[in-house]
Every structure is written in structure tokens, then in C-alpha cells.
Amino acid sequence: MNWWDAGDYEIARQILQRGVAAIYLIAFLSALDQFPALLGQHGLLPVPSFVSRISFRQSPSLFHWRYSDRMLRGLSIGACLIAATLVAGLPQLGPPWLPLLLFLTLWVVYLSIVNVGQTFYSFGWESLHCEAGFIVAFLGSNAVAPPLVIIFFLRWLVFRLEFGAGLIKLRGGREWRDLSALYYHHETQPMPNPVSWFVHHLPRWMHRGEVLGNHFAQLVVPLFLFAPQPVASVAAAIVILTQLWLVVTGNFAWLNWITIVLAFSAVDDGAFRVLIPGLHDARITSPTPIWFVVVVLAVTAWLIVLSYRPLRNLFARHQLMNASFNRYHLVNAYGAFGTVTTERFEIIVEGSAAETPGAGDWLEYEFRGKPGSPQRMPRQFAPYHLRLDWLMWFLALGARDGRWFEMFLVRLLEGDRPTLRLLRVNPFPETPPRWVRARVFLYRFSTRIERTQTKAWWVRVEVDALVDAVSLAQVRR
Structure with a gap:
């Protein structure tokens, strides 16, 4: 050589x-x-x-x-x-x-x-x-x-x-x-x-x-x-x-x-x-x-x-992670998981067709990859990239850019088909809901005993409301 x-x-x-x-x-x-x-x-x-x-x-x-x-x-x-x-x-x-x-x-x-x-x-x-x-x-x-x-x-x-x-x-x-x-x-x-x-x-x-x-x-x-x-x-x-x-x-x-x-x-x-x-x-x-x-x-x-x-x-004290130094994305800086979170939060998006929804009137939208129903086993998708699911994870961590999520809720209220195709389950296949909301849950993996007893992969507890119930008329104001 x-x-x-x-x-x-x-x-x-x-x-x-x-x-x-x-x-x-x-x-x-x-x-x-x-x-x-x-x-x-x-x-x-x-x-x-x-x-x-x-x-x-x-x-x-x-x-x-x-x-x-x-x-x-x-x-x-x-x-x-x-x-x-x-x-x-x-x-x-x-x-x-x-x-x-x-x-x-x-x-x-x-x-x-x-x-x-x-x-x-x-x-x-x-x-x-x-x-x-x-x-x-x-x-x-x-x-x-x-x-x-x-x-x-x-x-x-x-x-x-x-x-x-x-x-x-x-x-x-x-x-x-x-x-x-x-x-x-x-x-x-x-x-x-x-x-x-x-x-x-x-x-x-x-x-x-x-x-x-x-x-x-x-x-x-x-x-x-x-x-x-x-x-x-x-x-x-x-x-x-x-x-x-x-x-x-x-x-x-x-x-x-x-x-x-x-x-x-x-x-x-x-x-x-x-x-x-x-x-x-x-x-x-x-x-x-x-x-x-x-x-x-x-x-x-x-x-x-x-x-x-x-x-x-x-070798910089304030090392940049995943940074591009030019417009052509050549010779970049990389890195992943500089910190690891100790708790998992998930945003659950729900809709309701009721005129005045009660506690039992809400149905959950299921995403393709991110955790939702505690009974659903996590799936393998990589090397395919589910971009919406990944941004939902960042949103739950407190990501500041939420413009896309506001528009996402609008599209759900409109029953927009291209958006709904990104989801695994649309609970409103015929007509869009009157209301949507987003709640924050704390998730953890079930223990071996809990898994044996309930068949659940996750245990979740509601901790907060991210978006209270809104209608299409309200979000278009």
C-alpha cells in the first residue's frame, strides 16, 4: 500500500x-x-x-x-x-x-x-x-x-x-x-x-x-x-x-x-x-x-x-453537542445523552366528541412508537425514524419550541388525514372531535410482579395538564 x-x-x-x-x-x-x-x-x-x-x-x-x-x-x-x-x-x-x-x-x-x-x-x-x-x-x-x-x-x-x-x-x-x-x-x-x-x-x-x-x-x-x-x-x-x-x-x-x-x-x-x-x-x-x-x-x-x-x-470547556459549523453539514461535532433523566414524562393527547365532555368522554390518540397505553409492548422501529414521536419526547422534557404542537392539535380538530396517518390509532375515524386536550403523565416500567399480575409494561400517574380542553373555534381565534 x-x-x-x-x-x-x-x-x-x-x-x-x-x-x-x-x-x-x-x-x-x-x-x-x-x-x-x-x-x-x-x-x-x-x-x-x-x-x-x-x-x-x-x-x-x-x-x-x-x-x-x-x-x-x-x-x-x-x-x-x-x-x-x-x-x-x-x-x-x-x-x-x-x-x-x-x-x-x-x-x-x-x-x-x-x-x-x-x-x-x-x-x-x-x-x-x-x-x-x-x-x-x-x-x-x-x-x-x-x-x-x-x-x-x-x-x-x-x-x-x-x-x-x-x-x-x-x-x-x-x-x-x-x-x-x-x-x-x-x-x-x-x-x-x-x-x-x-x-x-x-x-x-x-x-x-x-x-x-x-x-x-x-x-x-x-x-x-x-x-x-x-x-x-x-x-x-x-x-x-x-x-x-x-x-x-x-x-x-x-x-x-x-x-x-x-x-x-x-x-x-x-x-x-x-x-x-x-x-x-x-x-x-x-x-x-x-x-x-x-x-x-x-x-x-x-x-x-x-x-x-x-x-x-x-477540548473546549463548553463543548457543543451535535453542532454544524457550516451550512453544508460537513465535519460536524457530535455527541449524545450528555445527561440522563431519572424520570420519564409522557404527553398523552386525547379528544372528545361530547358537547360538554365528562371524565369518561375522552379517547386517547396512540402514537406509533412513543409509550401510550401501559398495556402496549414497546416496538422496534429503528433504523426508521419516527420524527413526531421523538419530538413528543422532547416536548415532555420541556422543549421551548411548541409551535408545531399547537398546529398538531389544530390538525386533530380538523381531522386532517395526512397528520392522522402519522399516528397508530385515531379514535375518531368518522368525524373529528369537538375537543382535544393534552395531559402529562409520569411513566415507569412495571416491576416483574406488576407485569405478571397486570400484563402491563408501564405504570403511569397523571401529574399535570399541558393543554386544557380546547375546541377548533377557540384555537382559530
């Missing part, structure tokens, strides 16, 4: 390109399903209103030129088709400019969505997705060896992702330092899955071990991603295994899956040959076109310049 040729990373390149493309496919399917209702022309936070206030320079997006739900769907469908061909590996059979062009197309379209997505697209993994899609574009095709500089920049991305998350925990809540964070996290995380209840009830010494393992995986292991082989492959394996544990125990959209994919940038073909005896050497020996070398080196130099602020942020 020379300064340019990372030929012993051909398998890693296939995983990186196809894996990132697969997550783009999921992200665009999510946009097709949810974007019009959340951000469309008649959405909760309409894009046309946003672009009338924010300039292209502030937030670059194709939708500054024009927005319509039809245009959004057309771009998303086209992007899904491109992503599917990349997952199948078809463009990679051509010249290096072909996958480069297609990945950059995906990046431009998804960046256009993220930059007008407002609070519904404010998650750290949106920036991670943009950055990953941009970088893997320069891995080339099967006709040339993977560029070593891009392989190492992908490791730098994983380093920022993991090491940044580790530092933000040490600087965050005391629960990460006294090893008690996992006493609560499985219960209070945004969207528990079917395994979360069982893991929550593990002995506390195991939860302390989880925290220690997390600190090791995020603060020590990332340093070895840049070590010679086979050390780098071992470090990547530890990252992959810890991320798989998070996949098994929670719903974090595609955050864990894209981290797993990116970690393969540190796994060389030799490691795969150890695991799979008889695997042939896939090294590329044909020369790389000079134009491709120049383009990759120029882009790498630009990305290195952009790395200054994220690097400085890692």
Missing part, C-alpha cells in the same frame, strides 16, 4: 458505500411518508413559510427555488432509486465519476431537506448522514483502489462521533461519573424497544458495568482507530459491538447503524480473510486516473480546513 492506494480496504469500501446508500434509502422513504404532513404546504411547520424568512445563504436548499409537496415527493422517489442502485452496487461497476456523482446528488437532495426541516430535522444523525454521504462519494468505483486519505477521513469521522460522545458524558451529568446513568437510561430513553424493559431490570452492578464499558468504548478505543493493523480492526470491532448493543436495547433511528457502517473504514481485508477463510484478495491493481487523484486531494484539503473548529470543540 502506498500513500494513495488503500487497496487492502476493498471489502470495507463495498460496506461503506452500500451501507451509507441503504441508510439514505431509509431516510428518503421516511421523507416520503412524513415530510408532507410535518413540513409540507399544509404541514405543521410549512416549508414555504420558512423559506420566506430564511435566505438561501443561511440555509442552502433546492426548495428556496420552489417548494411543493409534489416536488418533494419527486426528488425523494428519484433519490430512493439512486440509493437502491448504489445498494445493489451497480454504479460502482462503472468509472469512478459515476458513484461520485450519484452520492453527491443524494447529499444535495438530503441537505436540501435537512436545511428546511427545522425542528423535525434537528437531530445529530441528520448532519452525520450528510457528512457520511459526502465523504463516501470520493471512495471511487470498483475500477480504482480506494483512496487512503478518504479511508482515514472516515476514521476521523468515527473518532469525532465516539470520542465527542464520550467527552460530553464526562462533562455532563454526574450520573455518568458515578456510574448510575444506566439505572435510568433504558427506561427514560426517547423510545424504548421490546428489549428495554428486560435490560432495565438487570442487576445494578451490570448497569455500572455498562457505563464503564461505554467510557472505554468512547474514550479509549477511538484512539486506536488510527493504529496499524490489526489493532485498528480490533478497535473497529469494539465500536461495532457496542453499537449493536445499542441497537438491541433502543430505538435511535439510524444513528447506531450508520456508526457501524462507518466503523468498517478501520477494518482491512486481512481481518475479513481471518474471519472468512478462503476469501480471495480483492486488491485493485489498475492505475487511478490523475483527475480523480486531484479531485480527492482537493476535497480532502478542504475537509481538513473544516476540521479545525470541530477539533477545537472536542
